[in-house]
Amino acid sequence: MKKQYFFLLFITSFLFSFSQTDDKLYNYRVNLSELKMKTYEKDSTANALVLYEYGNSYVEKQNFNLVTEEKHKIKILNREGFKNATITIYLYNTKNRSEKVKDIVATTYNQTNGKVIKTKLNDKDIFREKYDDNRTLVKFTLPNIKEGSVITYSYKLISPFMFNYKSWSFQSDIPKLYSEYRASIPGNWEYNIKLVGTQKLFIDESVVKKNCLSANGGYSHCSYSTYAMKDIPAFIKEDYMTSKFNYLARIEYELKTFKGFDGRINNYTKSWKTVDKEFKTDKDIGRQLSKSVNLEEFLSNNIINEVDNYKKADAIYKYVQENYTWNGEYRIFKDVSVKDLIKNKSGNVSSINILLHNLLKEANIETKPVLVSTRNNGFPTKIYPVITDFNYLIVQVIIDNKTYLLDATDRYLSFGEIPFRCLNSYGRLMDFKKGSEWIDINPKELSTIQYRLNLNLDENANITGKISSKTTGYHALNKRKKYFQNSDSYITNLEDKFPNTEIVNHDVVKGGKTNPQFIESYDVEYSFDETGENIYLNPFFIKFFSENPFKLQERTYPIDFGYKDSFFYVLKLNFGDEYTLLEKPKDLNLTLPNNTGSIIFSSIVENNYLQILFKINFKDSMYLPEYYPYLKGFMSKIVDIQTNSLVLLKKK
Numbered sequence: 001m002k003k004q005y006f007f008l009l010f011i012t013s014f015l016f017s018f019s020q021t022d023d024k025l026y027n028y029r030v031n032l033s034e035l036k037m038k039t040y041e042k043d044s045t046a047n048a049l050v051l052y053e054y055g056n057s058y059v060e061k062q063n064f065n066l067v068t069e070e071k072h073k074i075k076i077l078n079r080e081g082f083k084n085a086t087i088t089i090y091l092y093n094t095k096n097r098s099e100k101v102k103d104i105v106a107t108t109y110n111q112t113n114g115k116v117i118k119t120k121l122n123d124k125d126i127f128r129e130k131y132d133d134n135r136t137l138v139k140f141t142l143p144n145i146k147e148g149s150v151i152t153y154s155y156k157l158i159s160p161f162m163f164n165y166k167s168w169s170f171q172s173d174i175p176k177l178y179s180e181y182r183a184s185i186p187g188n189w190e191y192n193i194k195l196v197g198t199q200k201l202f203i204d205e206s207v208v209k210k211n212c213l214s215a216n217g218g219y220s221h222c223s224y225s226t227y228a229m230k231d232i233p234a235f236i237k238e239d240y241m242t243s244k245f246n247y248l249a250r251i252e253y254e255l256k257t258f259k260g261f262d263g264r265i266n267n268y269t270k271s272w273k274t275v276d277k278e279f280k281t282d283k284d285i286g287r288q289l290s291k292s293v294n295l296e297e298f299l300s301n302n303i304i305n306e307v308d309n310y311k312k313a314d315a316i317y318k319y320v321q322e323n324y325t326w327n328g329e330y331r332i333f334k335d336v337s338v339k340d341l342i343k344n345k346s347g348n349v350s351s352i353n354i355l356l357h358n359l360l361k362e363a364n365i366e367t368k369p370v371l372v373s374t375r376n377n378g379f380p381t382k383i384y385p386v387i388t389d390f391n392y393l394i395v396q397v398i399i400d401n402k403t404y405l406l407d408a409t410d411r412y413l414s415f416g417e418i419p420f421r422c423l424n425s426y427g428r429l430m431d432f433k434k435g436s437e438w439i440d441i442n443p444k445e446l447s448t449i450q451y452r453l454n455l456n457l458d459e460n461a462n463i464t465g466k467i468s469s470k471t472t473g474y475h476a477l478n479k480r481k482k483y484f485q486n487s488d489s490y491i492t493n494l495e496d497k498f499p500n501t502e503i504v505n506h507d508v509v510k511g512g513k514t515n516p517q518f519i520e521s522y523d524v525e526y527s528f529d530e531t532g533e534n535i536y537l538n539p540f541f542i543k544f545f546s547e548n549p550f551k552l553q554e555r556t557y558p559i560d561f562g563y564k565d566s567f568f569y570v571l572k573l574n575f576g577d578e579y580t581l582l583e584k585p586k587d588l589n590l591t592l593p594n595n596t597g598s599i600i601f602s603s604i605v606e607n608n609y610l611q612i613l614f615k616i617n618f619k620d621s622m623y624l625p626e627y628y629p630y631l632k633g634f635m636s637k638i639v640d641i642q643t644n645s646l647v648l649l650k651k652k
Helices: 032-036 079-085 272-281 286-290 309-323 338-344 349-362 473-485 487-496 625-642
Strands: 048-059 066-076 086-092 100-112 115-120 127-132 135-141 150-159 176-186 189-196 203-215 218-232 250-259 265-267 366-372 392-399 402-406 425-429 437-441 447-457 462-472 501-510 517-527 535-537 565-574 579-581 588-591 597-606 609-618 646-650
Touching (some): 086 150, 100 135, 176 203, 272 286, 309 392, 338 349, 349 366, 447 473, 462 473, 473 487, 487 501, 597 625
Parallel strands (some): 048 176
Antiparallel strands (some): 100 115, 127 135, 203 218, 535 646, 565 609
8 A cells, every 4th residue: 555644844835814815906916906006095105005915926847946936016105115126036055055036027017198008128138246145136127107007017936945834924024905814734744834913814824735746656745825904005114213124014934844755854953952952062152151261361460359249240241341352243142262362452242242242151150141133133932942043142241149240341331231133032042951931031220311500591592501410321332332432523523513502511420331320411501593682592502312213104013112211301490670571481291191191291480580491201121102193292292392492572
């Protein structure tokens, strides 16, 4: 009897929903109404619109290549949308194998004098270029593009890399009417399937078809899945967000297991227990972390003999900061060499922080490495280990039951502070004895900005006085970098913020290169332009937010500040006996839902003095999208308050 192999596909799919879409509504054919379209009613700001796109991936029966057929139809609404007529296809390659693209067909449709004109892409206008060691680009631009054009293009992508099953992006930076993806996966390949983003599927169907693939007398069944979305909004980047790839609606595949017709089984997705073991013995990182160092070759006896563990750890941290320079490369799993770092005094992130780790460990400070994915790199997958999700390494130390995260690549970081690029919610603590675990990477302390202004208005309508400023946390880090890199430029930039103002006697009261606080003071002399006898004065000589950063109608991804922060502004203005204040500013108290933020604005007028207090608190570092309309209104109110104008009337 013929031996038979049956393989069931593991797939994290949804329940059946919706029937297949009506081809009359969404298809690849170009019609007259599409050519006549002037704007997209659901997004009047759109420069282009995907009318239809379709992808179909399947495995060739002869050589087991992964084939993906794609079709795209796009409406160019205006000149700003012309860039969508340039198409780039990325092909992955190794030394022995490479992806290929063939059957590229592209056409531009225009309506001229009531006639439809078709212009086809010539093969000579398709170009190839090397992008990097593992990627080649195939590029072409549709011909005869005009405002109102509709373009179509299709091609076939052939890949020998079944470990990298074709992902599909339903969302992009322009809106889409309809996007459909079909995937046929033989049971030999078992994938973890991840749907990313907040957009809902319009079609989500899966069926199993028998005997779809055979070899060596065996065969397997296939899972045929259809996924589709419609009326997909454009993804628009805005301030205070991490990588857009955390939120773009798409479907991704991670190979879990391959089962051959000969009975062999290869596991690709591993447990963290297995990854921990491999990581410990990895030649680049694991072995480097396990190497011992002679403290006397690096540190003074004063540091080595220090009995206070916090002071000792801080001194070791500062030693690495000051003596080794980051070369700007992450290279977390490649070219990691503490030996070369020591020799060249320069190296990548991993080399610098592994040296820091080894020195701390040798000094009997409890320390462990932490794998991180930076904000621009996206969130690492938590469901199963994907070691390539990480691109950065920092160090955790525990001193007197208190935990600190360290990164010695930046000479301006204070002890326990890591770069803003690392504030990406969580990381993986690599404990080779107890096993790795996820830890939160969120600064516990507030970052603050405080200004105190004590000013006087004289009889000649000049304002003089003193401004004192105190910043902490990441606000202080930014100030320290600017000041200590070029103090003259720093003061010049201060003056640029104050039109018609001269700054004198600038003094940094507190704030070494790594001090967690930066305190400064300076005298100001402000002269008004001629405005008649009365004075129109904005009491906010310093603005925390000059405009509202939130401008979208709706935001579907979190608002991620990276850290909690607070802003404080106090003005005491003596307007003297020559003037009287026409109207006192109105007080205001405002809070965000669940008391996650607040605004306090108050003013007092007494004995020729105006005192203003303005305080803003953001009590969370990250806000869910539901908070967006409240934050938008919150920021709008902050901007409004800072545009208050006072009218000082000249006494008769």
